[in-house]
Amino acid sequence: AQSVSQHNHHVILSEAASLELGCNYSYGGTVNLFWYVQYPGQHLQLLLKYFSGDPLVKGIKGFEAEFIKSKFSFNLRKPSVQWSDTAEYFCAVRRGSTLGRLYFGRGTQLTVWP
Amino acid sequence: GAGVSQTPSNKVTEKGKYVELRCDPISGHTALYWYRQSLGQGPEFLIYFQGTGAADDSGLPNDRFFAVRPEGSVSTLKIQRTERGDSAVYLCASSPQGGGPYEQYFGPGTRLTVT
Numbered sequence: 001a002q003s004v005s006q007h008n009h010h011v012i013l014s015e016a017a018s019l020e021l022g023c024n025y026s027y028g029g030t031v032n033l034f035w036y037v038q039y040p041g042q043h044l045q046l047l048l049k050y051f052s053g054d055p056l057v058k059g060i061k062g063f064e065a066e067f068i069k070s071k072f073s074f075n076l077r078k079p080s081v082q083w084s085d086t087a088e089y090f091c092a093v094r095r096g097s098t099l100g101r102l103y104f105g106r107g108t109q110l111t112v113w114p
Numbered sequence: 115g116a117g118v119s120q121t122p123s124n125k126v127t128e129k130g131k132y133v134e135l136r137c138d139p140i141s142g143h144t145a146l147y148w149y150r151q152s153l154g155q156g157p158e159f160l161i162y163f164q165g166t167g168a169a170d171d172s173g174l175p176n177d178r179f180f181a182v183r184p185e186g187s188v189s190t191l192k193i194q195r196t197e198r199g200d201s202a203v204y205l206c207a208s209s210p211q212g213g214g215p216y217e218q219y220f221g222p223g224t225r226l227t228v229t
Contacts, residue, residue, distance in 0.1 A: 034217065042222075043220050043222040044157075049217055100162050100164075100170070101147065101162055102159065102218060104157045104158070107155070
């Protein structure tokens with residue numbers, strides 16, 4: 001069973017549309033949360049991360065995510081997408097009890113039409 | 115500075131052969147990770163090194179897989195008696211240390227195809 005769930009496997013939007021990608025995890029206890037992005041032909045790179053403090057975190061390129069502990073969720077949002085946001089997005093969780101390893105969701109392919 | 119590098123970028127091998135995949139982490143990063151990504155899936159953890167030692171090898175699927183990091187820098191993932199099911203992209207990542215508020219920096223991956 002998936003420990004990190006990304007329910008949207010493929011999302012198609014027009015430019016300027018708003019985006020929300022869901023991420024849920026099934027671990028209790030302390031977690032660190034990440035969103036990584038993989039643009040076509042490029043390697044995984046970090047969009048944003050949450051370790052502690054303000055549950056609303058802002059990342060690069062206008063992305064943000066909100067950690068809702070009671071819902072075990074860390075959804076990614078962007079108010080207005082651009083064609084250049086076309087990529088695959090991965091949610092990842094690091095459990096507080098494990099040294100460093102990340103648990104990834106299966107990814108969401110975002111396609112933005114100009 | 116230079117990011118994580120991996121060689122080769124592509125490797126095609128025949129079933130039953132032995133392969134080695136190399137990872138060169140960011141200079142000064144003590145933590146190094148190997149992941150495997152199959153088509154349509156997210157990366158799956160294989161092994162984590164802190165310095166020269168494997169701190170967590172619980173993700174290695176079986177004893178055909180082995181990894182080393184003898185000097186605490188470059189790491190090699192070794193796969194014996196390859197099987198078609200081993201075909202995947204093998205990703206390496208590094209981090210300043212294993213815990214703490216650090217992200218993992220990923221390399222471009224090695225695409226392994228077993229025919």
